[in-house]
Amino acid sequence: MLRNRLLRLFAAPLALVFATSLFARGQFWDFLGCTQVSESQDHGRIQIARHDRLFFRTIQLRVSGKAIFFDRFVVHFENGTSEVLTVSERISPETGNYVIDLPGERRALESVELWYYKEPWGQNPKVSLYGVPLPDPNGETIAREP
Numbered sequence: 780m781l782r783n784r785l786l787r788l789f790a791a792p793l794a795l796v797f798a799t800s801l802f803a804r805g806q807f808w809d810f811l812g813c814t815q816v817s818e819s820q821d822h823g824r825i826q827i828a829r830h831d832r833l834f835f836r837t838i839q840l841r842v843s844g845k846a847i848f849f850d851r852f853v854v855h856f857e858n859g860t861s862e863v864l865t866v867s868e869r870i871s872p873e874t875g876n877y878v879i880d881l882p883g884e885r886r887a888l889e890s891v892e893l894w895y896y897k898e899p900w901g902q903n904p905k906v907s908l909y910g911v912p913l914p915d916p917n918g919e920t921i922a923r924e925p
Contacts (some may be wrong), residue, residue: 808839808909811888816847816904825908832857834885837909839878841891842905846871846883849896852879856886885913 812828838854849866856862862882868875891908 803879807911809833809835809912811835811908811910812836813905813907814893816893816895816898816906817871818897819902821897822892823906825891825893825906827888827890827908829876832887833910834913835881835888836913837880837911838888838910839845839909840870840891841872841876841907842870842904843907844902845889845900846874846899847904847906848896848898849877850896852880852894853892854881855889855892857889858886860886867915 791853801920809829812825814825816823840852846869847873848869852864854862864879866877868877888910893906
């Protein structure tokens with residue numbers, strides 16, 4: 780009985796990890812930008828490098844170098860709105876990527892603010908941002924009108 784409870788306790792988080800991993804593999808991720816995290820600061824910003832103003836439904840953060848304990852992300856959109864996403868999780872190159880489904884209406888991304896805990900990394904980690912463009916009903920990628 781105790782063994783079954785322990786099995787269920789560990790099976791649920793593992794299933795979630797594998798489901799997220801499978802979801803990420805089936806997508807085509809577009810590079811949106813990156814930043815080097817500094818141990819002398821507690822936050823950084825990734826400015827969106829794409830200029831075609833696509834709408835993105837999902838974004839993904841990839842960490843390289845050392846693990847980073849993130850507090851929250853603030854996603855800024857071109858229309859002036861923002862979404863604060865609480866993370867409270869350590870993300871490392873070994874544990875995979877952090878996938879975020881963007882809530883709300885379609886909006887073009889402007890930047891993503893990363894709030895993290897300062898640590899003595901030695902070498903500053905790098906955070907890269909990728910996105911899955913939102914298709915329109917006809918299967919084409921939706922771009923914001925100029």
